[in-house]
Amino acid sequence: MPVRYDPANPNRVLLAESKAQQVWNALKNDEPIPASATKGTATGEAKGVVSAG
Numbered sequence: 474m475p476v477r478y479d480p481a482n483p484n485r486v487l488l489a490e491s492k493a494q495q496v497w498n499a500l501k502n503d504e505p506i507p508a509s510a511t512k513g514t515a516t517g518e519a520k521g522v523v524s525a526g
Contacts, residue, residue, distance in 0.1 A: 475514040486515050
């Protein structure tokens with residue numbers, strides 16, 4: 474699911490609602506997830522702000 478980092482707490486993510494709708498539409502219509510639905514979303518790389526463990 475497309476998410477973005479929470480500006481108030483970089484250790485959390487928030488749903489990227491407009492991009493999530495693209496995912497749901499694709500699933501509903503049995504189509505591939507469009508690349509635009511994941512472009513620019515949180516990738517697990519928070520550039521040093523997320524603590525591990």
